[in-house]
Amino acid sequence: DHYIIAGYGRLGQRIARDLAAAGRDIVVVDRRDDRAAQLADAGYAYVQDEAEEEATLRAAGLERAAGLVLVLPQDAANVFVALSAREIMDGRDLFIVARTNEQTSINKLLRAGADKVISPLEIGADRIAQTILRPRVDRFMEQVLGVDALDFDLEEVTVGAGSLLDGRSLAAVDFRRHFDAVVVGVLRSATGEWRFNPDAQLALAAGDALIVLATPEQIRTIRAEAAASR
């Protein structure tokens, strides 16, 4: 249930740090000597070899992995490794996320087996355009996505069996005032259906995922007081 990060460039380094900070086990793959030295310094598990070789992926424990992060510098390499990984896993579950900088590679990566393709360039262009076209939304998003002192986050909170929210509505627990938080969406576990801007009268059920906008502290309170299984 570890995550393999293929490529320890600037993007791979950031992702490794974020996943490790969140307590996930990671194994990094990079062939370069200087990067192997950095990896050893950082104390991360790693395999110093070409990600394009099946033996490297196996050495990184692909068959027991929960996910594969493809952030190699070339899109062609990311496509190739996605195909190898799907072949090795032969239908078994593996989450694959890949970076691209080329609009034209997105479909190739998806067809090669990536579940998700992220283009930092596209996202960056959107954010820059937004600073001009919707400056106040931008300032708002900075609070949501950023790491300011007084910020708040978009987090998922799962309703536990027998918790305060199980079988009750947001209105019934006076959620908005009591927790000073907004539920902007609910993923219903029974149907797999999304409810955006859910009605406060909607009865929740164990397994439902709430998408909550709140400060980290409020999120902790909600998890402990309203969503935890009893």
Place this chain on the structure above:
Amino acid sequence: DHYIIAGYGRLGQRIARDLAAAGRDIVVVDRRDDRAAQLADAGYAYVQDEAEEEATLRAAGLERAAGLVLVLPQDAANVFVALSAREIMDGRDLFIVARTNEQTSINKLLRAGADKVISPLEIGADRIAQTILRPRVDRFMEQVLGVDALDFDLEEVTVGAGSLLDGRSLAAVDFRRHFDAVVVGVLRSATGEWRFNPDAQLALAAGDALIVLATPEQIRTIRAEAAASR
């Protein structure tokens, strides 16, 4: 009141397209012949010269511009052009947003006069980590930030003088149900203060900016029916 885009690489091209699509006037600066040809094809106003030269910025109409987008390939060039622009403007208003890929350049760009620095690499790393750490939030954000058919957006709506919302609260107009939209934040015009998760009883005033999560169609309805000046 036009926007100058310095650099017509992949990021500059995307931003030019977004700003032009939103009806903003743009002038692009790039020294390369192949890019000048692309710019002529796209029908954008442009100056084919080095952005680092003051004469180029003046030729692009900097003194009448509302903003400057710095997406030159080198951070050093972006820093240099930000300094030139601030010197030319000599205290007059100009919004400057710059791209960087180096964490270490952010402060240099801000000190050189950028109002906002965007790092596509950082944002991309955050999004990739999020697909693993908060997968349902990621799917939710895809709807908010993406361009899917059934998507919704975070938009700013300004309360017009004499509009339905001027002097009234969200509760008074039954905002949430009537418009099927969530107000996640309010920027009070009187105080410049942000209210996150505003109380439904809060009396709004002309000039307040609501940050609204809704479909594009609902946003249009809100603008027309609730926020438009009468």
